[in-house]
Amino acid sequence: MFLRNAWYVAAWDTEVKQALHATILLGEPIVLYRKADGGVVALEDACPHRKLPLSMGRLQGDLVECGYHGLTFDCSGSCVKASCVARVPQAAKVRSYPVEERYGLVWLWMGDPLLADPAKIVDIPEWDHPDWGVNRGDSMTVECNYLYMTDNLLDPSHVAWVHQSTFGTAACESEPLQTRVTDDGVVVSRWLYDIDVAPFYTQYLKFEGRCDRLQYYEVRYPSHAIIKGVHTPAGTGGDRAPVHEKAFLMDSYNFMTPVDENRTRYYWFQLRNFDADDEAVSRRFAADVRRAFEEDRVVLAAVHAGMKNRQTPNIDLAIDSGPLRFRRAMERLIREELEAVADRRSTHEVQAHV
Template identity: 85%
Template sequence: MFLRNAWYAAAWDSEVKQDLHATVLLGESIVLYRKLDGSVVALEDACPHRKLPLSMGRLHGDVVECGYHGLTFDGAGSCVKAACVSRIPQVAKVRSYPVEERYGLVWLWMGEAALADPGKLLEIAEWDDPNWGINRGDSMTIDCNYLYMTDNLLDPSHVAWVHQSTFGTSACESEPLQTVVNDNGVVVSRWLYDIDVAPFYQQYLKFEGRCDRLQYYEVRYPAHAIIKGVHTPAGFGGDDAPAHPQAFLMDSYNFMTPVDEHRTRYYWFQLRNFDADDENVSRQFAADVRRAFEEDRVILAAVHAGMNNRQSANIDLAIDAGPLRFRRGMEQLIRAEQNGAANLINTLEVKAHA
C-alpha cells in the first residue's frame, strides 16, 4: 500500500512545539515534540506496556511520561524510568523515527532508520533566492487515497472542468499531453498557445492580452509534486523560446502524506518570480490557491467514494497515461521494498536456526 523508505511531510514546523503533537502517517500513530534545544523528536505513539498513546501523557523537558503508569521515554525511544521495578525491561522501548526540518516542514523517514538519507529530500534552488517570493503554504486533509491525488496532479486537463473559476479555460480541454517517465517519477506537460488568461492568473500578470501558457505537472516518488506555471505574452512561449522579461513563473510544491488507505494529508507552498517582498500579494495568492484546492478536495473525496463503491468497472482514457505510469512505478518500488524485507527476515530466520 505504501512506500516506507521515503521522506514524508508530517507537520508544519510551527505546529511542533514543546508539547505533545499526535498525528498519523501511513497508518502509524506518531507523537511529535521539540526538545529543549529545539530539535524535533518523533516516537511511536504507544506505550509498550498497555499501548496507551504517549500523546495522552506528559512532556517533562526532553522525555515523555506515559499517562497510565509513568513509564518514561527519551527522544531515542528508550525507557529511562519505570515505576515499581528493580530493573527496566530491555523490551521497554518505542520506535523512534528519523526527522529532518526543511522548507518550513517537519519530515519523517517512515522506513528503515539506517537508510534515512537527508540528501533524498527534494532540492528547491529558489527557496533562498531573494528574487523569488514565497507563499508560505497551507494544508488540508482530503478523504481519499493518496494515489487519487497523484492522479490529479498528473492531469493538466482536469482544470478545464474542475477549476473553471480559477486555473482553467476552454483551451485546457483538448491539447495533447506529453508524458515522460523518469527514474524518480513522471512528468506530464504541454504548451497552450495564444489563449485567454485563466481567472486565477489575471491579477498577477505583468502584461496585457492573450498568453502562451505552459502546464508542467511532475510527481516524484513517493508522492511529491512540482507544478510549474509559465505565462508569457502570446507568441513568446515554447520550450526553446528565450526568457521573456514579463513572463509569469510559479512553482507550486505539493506533498501528499497518506494518513491511511482512505485519507491523505496535503501540504503545499508556492514560489513566484514577481513581487517577492509584497506580503499583500503573498496573502492574496495563498487565499486564491486555497480556494482552488478546495475545488479539488470535493472532487477527490467523491472519486474515492465512487471507486470504492463502484457497481461496474471503471475505464481509463488517453489522459490517464501519466497517472497510470506513476502507479506502475509505485507498485514496482513497493514490491521491491517488500521483497527486500521478506528476504532479510528469511535470512535472519535461517541464521537463528543454524
Template identity: 65%
Template sequence: MFLRNAWYVAGWDREIGTALHPVTMLGEAIVLFRRQDRTLAALEDACPHRKLPLSMGRIKGDTVECGYHGLTFDGTGTCTRVPGAERIPHVARVRSYPVAERYGLVWIWMGEASLADPAEIFAVDHWGDPAWGINQGDGMTIDCNYLYMTDNLLDPSHVAWVHQSSFGGAGTEETPLQTTVGEDGVTVWRWMMDAPPAPFYAPFLKFSGHCDRKQHYEVRYPSNAIIKAIFAPAGSGGEGRPFHQDVFLMDSYNFMTPIDERRTRYYWFQMRNFAPNDAEISAQFATSVRGAFEEDRAVLTAVQKGMDDKRTPNLDLKIDNGPLRFRRRLTQLIEAERASSLAAAE
C-alpha cells in the same frame, strides 16, 4: 499500499511547539515533540506496557512520560524509567523515527532508519532566493486514497472543468498532453499557444493580451509534486526557448502524506518570480489557492466514494497515461521494497 523508505511530511514546523503532537502516517501512530534545544523527536505513539498513546502523557525535559504508569522514554525510544521496578526490561522501548526540518515542514522517514538521508528530501528551487516570493503554505485532510491525489496532480486537463474560474482557460480542454517518465517520477505537460490567460493568473501578469502558457505537472515517488505555471507573451513561449523578460513563473509544491488507505494529509506552498516581499500578494495567492484546492477536495472525496461503491468497472482514457504509468512504477517500487524486507527477515 505504501512505499516506506521515503520522507513524508508530518506537518508544519510551526505546529509543533511545547506540547506532544500526535500524527498518523501510513497507518502508523506517531508522536512528535521538541527537546529543550528545540530539536525534534518522533516516537511510536504507544507505551509498550498497555499501549496507551504516549501523546496522552507529558513532556519531561527531553523525555516523554506515559500518562498511565509513568514509563519514560527519551528521543531515541529508549526507556529511561519504570517507576517501582528494580530494573528496566530490555523490551521496554518504542520505535523512533528519523526526523528533519526543511522549508518550514517537518519530515519523517517511515522506513528502515539506517537508510534515512536528509539529502533525499524533495528539493525546492529558489528557496531563499531574494528575487522570489513565497506564498505561505497551508494544509488540509482529504478523504481519499493518496493515489487519487497523485492522479489529479498528473492531470492538467481537469482544470478546464474543476477550476473554471481560476486555473482553467482556453486550451485546457483539447490541447494534447505530453508525458515524460523519469527515474524519480512522471511529468505531464503541454504548451497552449496564443490564448487568453487563465483568470487566476491574469491580474499578476506584466504584459497584456494573449499568452503562451505551459502546464507542467510533475509527481515524484512516492507522493510529492511540483506544478509549474509559465505564462509568456504570445509568440515568445515554447519548449526549449529562453524565457521572455516579462515571463510569469509560479512553482507550486505539493506534498501528500497518506494517513491510511482512505485519508490523505495534503500540504502545499508556492514560489513566484515577482513581488518577493509583498505580503498582500502572498495573502491573495494563499486565499485563491486554498479555494481552488477546496474544489479538488470536493471532487476527490466524491471519487473515493464512487470507486468504493462502483457497480460497474471504471474506464481509463488517453489523458490517464501519466497517472497510470506513475502508479505502475510505484507499485513496482513497493513490491521490490517488500521483497527486500522479507528476504532480510529470513
C-alpha cells in the same frame, strides 16, 4: 499500499512545539515534540505496556512519560524509567523515526532508519533566493487515498472542468499531453498557445492580452509534486524560446502524506518570480490557491467514495497515461521494498538458527 523508505511531511514546523503533538502517517500513530534545544523528536505513539498513546501522557523535559503507569521514554525511544516495577523491562521501547526540518516543514523517514538520507528530500533551488517570493502555503486533510491525489496532479486536463473559475480555460480541454517517465517519477506537460488568461492569473501578470501557457505537472515517488506554471505574452512561449522579461513563473510544491488508505494530509507552498517582498501579494496568492484546492478536495473525496463503492468497472482514458504509469511504478517499488524486507528477515532467521 505505501512506500516506506521515503521522506514524508509530518507537520509544519510551527505546529511542533515543546508539547506532545499526535499525528498519523502511513497508518502509524506518531507523537512529535521539540526538545529544549529546539530539535524535533518523533516516536511511536503507543506505550509498549497497554498501548496507551504517549501523546496522552506528559512531556518531562526531553522525556515522554506515559499517562497510564508512568513508563518514561527518551528521544531514542528507550524506556529510562519504570517506577511501577523493580527494573525496566528489556522490551520496553518504542520506535523512533529519523527527522529533518526543511522549507518550514518537518519530514519523517518512515522506513529503515539506516537508509534515511536527507539528500533525498526534494531540492528547491529558488528557496531563499531574493528574486523569488514565497507563498508560505497551507495544508488540509483530503478524504481520499493518496493515489487519487497523484492522479489529479498528473492530470492537467481536469482544470478545464474542476477549476473553471480559477486555473482553467476552454483551451485546457483537449490539447494533447506529453508524458515522460523519469528515474524518480512521471512528468506530464504541454504548451497552450495564444489563449485567454485563466481567471486566477489575471491579477498577477505583468503583461496584457493573450498568452502562451506551459502546464508542467511532475510527481515524484512516493507522492511529492512540482507544478510549474508559465504565462508569457502570446507568441513568445515554447520549450526552446528564451524566457520573456515579463513572463509569469510559478513553482508549486505539493506534498501528499498518506494518513491511512482513506485519508491524505496535503501540504503545499508556491514560489514566484514577481513581487518577491510584497506580503499583500503573498497573502492574496495563498488565499486564492487555497480556494482552488478546495475545489479539488470536494471532487477527490467524491472520486474516492465512488471508486470504493463502484457497482460497475471504471474505465481509463488517454489522458490517464501519466497517472497509470506512476501507479505501475509505485506498485513495482513497493513490491521490491517488501521483497527486500523478506530477504533480510530470511537471512536473519538463518543466522539465528546457525
